[in-house]
Amino acid sequence: MNTEEIIKNGQQYVMNTYGRLPMALVRGEGVYVWDADGNKYLDFVAGLAVNSLGHCHPAVVEAIREQAGTLMHVSNIYWIEPQVRLAESLVKNSALDKVFFCNSGAEANEGAIKLARKYARKYLGNDKYEIITMEKSFHGRTLAAITATAQPKYQKDLDPLPGGFKYVPFNDIAALQEAVSLHTCAIMMEPVQGEGGVNVADYEYMQKVKQLCDERGLLLIFDEVQCGLARTGKLFAYEHYGIEPDIMTLAKAIAGGFPMGALLAKDKVADCFQPGDHASTFGGNPLAAAAAYAAVSLLADKEFLASTVEKASYFQAKLNDLKKKYSFVTDVRGKGLILGLGITADGIKIVESCRAKGLLINCVGSNVLRFLPPLIISFEDIDNAVKILDEAMGESR
Structure with missing residues (x-):
């Protein structure tokens, strides 16, 4: 045609x-x-x-071609060798400890929201559920992710939206400090806002965000779906700031063009997910994992x-x-x-x-x-x- x-x-x-x-x-x-x-x-x-x-x-194409002729999909009720190999690579190249695989950035961010609230329920109390996000952010198109996205144009006509989210201006530490309430469990942000206008988090601001999280016992979630995986000149954008998130989400570049998302977390946080808490039928399937392993190997060089x-x-x-x-x-x-x-x-x-x-x-x-x-x-x-x-x-x- x-x-x-x-x-x-x-x-x-x-x-x-x-x-x-x-x-x-x-x-x-x-x-x-x-x-x-x-x-x-x-x-x-x-x-x-x-x-x-x-x-x-060529490396990604060959990885897909070889894996497609071997094993394209099996359920996550079995261990999947390419997925395990990819998880090891991501962990060894980052400051996070465990990985959950899915199919997109929105799905990764949904998982991050669920994991943060599971962690809060286990360690912080039943009244800790609120997640603070940044104005001009973008976290995806699913219902919770679009609610986390602090841009009204994306939320139009989708009411009622899920509760438990609060928005503050980006790079404004005073506004963030004031927004933290007795119900807050996490702060979620992009180190570089892509859809919001290519806005970069200030170094000093990031230091104070991390300090605030440490002082108040809050989780720090970095959405690196667009800005991660070598896009900023480092494999992960958080490396520019000398701090480590508790949870990080990835997608877009991770599999060289093949659909994949990933949710990474520190051990204490990741352990809050137990069998039955979260799942994704196609997440980390052999074909996607093989493509991603090839791509990440190149991006991390x-x-x-x-x-x-x-x-x-x-x-x-x-x-x-x-x-x-x-x-x-x-x-x-x-x-x-x-x-x-x-x-x-x-x-x-x-x-x-x-x-x-x-x-x-x-x-x-x-x-x-x-x-x-x-x-x-x-x-x-x-x-x-x-x-x-x-x-x-x-x-x-």
């Missing part, structure tokens, strides 16, 4: 839950994708941080992480040059290769112009151009992207 046919059939048979662009992507390789009409694009969306190793990375830092610094410098050039650019924000340009111009127009010129980016919150390129990009890829972006921004003067 060509693009027109795909769109026509999609509009007839697929639920209208996405604001889709008028294009259909049919093939990907490395940092490039092609649409159904043969047009080639440099992909700086990367499946919203999923394709951190680019499209169809020290040389790979060092190259990500170098490319991120280069890209940020190029974006700062654009800030100097265009008065409608308010700031360059982000960490590593999750970056944003704050603008006062029409972000959608710039996105469309970039697409027409062969570069895929997106806009969040209507005023932040977000860049989530594959971590395998070259300096030449960055130069090409910035050249197109410069041309598109020039048309918005």
Whole structure:
């Protein structure tokens, strides 16, 4: 089918839950994708941080191919060798002790919410259930995750929402301290807010958040679904702050493009889940686990992480040059290769112009151009992207 046919059939048979662009992507390789009409694009969306190793990375493809011919799925009532191997890798590369596998970031965050409340019931008392999250956060589309997401636009017409959540401004320690009540059991946050506008937690703020949790006996939950797994230049974003969360959630990049989510926790917290407390039919199945093991092995490599830092610094410098050039650019924000340009111009127009010129980016919150390129990009890829972006921004003067 060509693009027109795909769109026509999609509009007839697929639920209208996405604001889709008028294009259909049919093939990907490395940092490039092609649409159904043969047009080639440099992909700086990367499946919203999923394709951190680019499209169809050979190691991930081979892991999937080999596992698919061996064993694709068995129930979690049995031990699964690829899952155990992956769990060991995640634990040894992090400060957490146990892993639960699922299928998405939303599912991982649902598990985190359940685990926090199970822990609170066991150690803190029956009146400890409240979880404080940050304004402009995004934690997923399931009912509890969307309630944890402190953005009213995502919650519209979904009342009644589950109780037990409270919201405070991001990077405001005074507001957080004031919000903690006798019912609070956990603080849940993204070290870098992706959907909220590429907002980065301040170092000093994070130190005080951790101190508050320690002083009040609260769990600290980090949602690293978008910003984790090498995206910031370290394997996990919490490493930038010299602190350790009690619970951490992962997804997106974890399996190189194959659906998977993970919930990690410290031993004392993880032990609050016992058989029957939580489950996921497809979570950590052999095929997903094999893909993830291949992907994580690459993402955790020290040389790979060092190259990500170098490319991120280069890209940020190029974006700062654009800030100097265009008065409608308010700031360059982000960490590593999750970056944003704050603008006062029409972000959608710039996105469309970039697409027409062969570069895929997106806009969040209507005023932040977000860049989530594959971590395998070259300096030449960055130069090409910035050249197109410069041309598109020039048309918005």
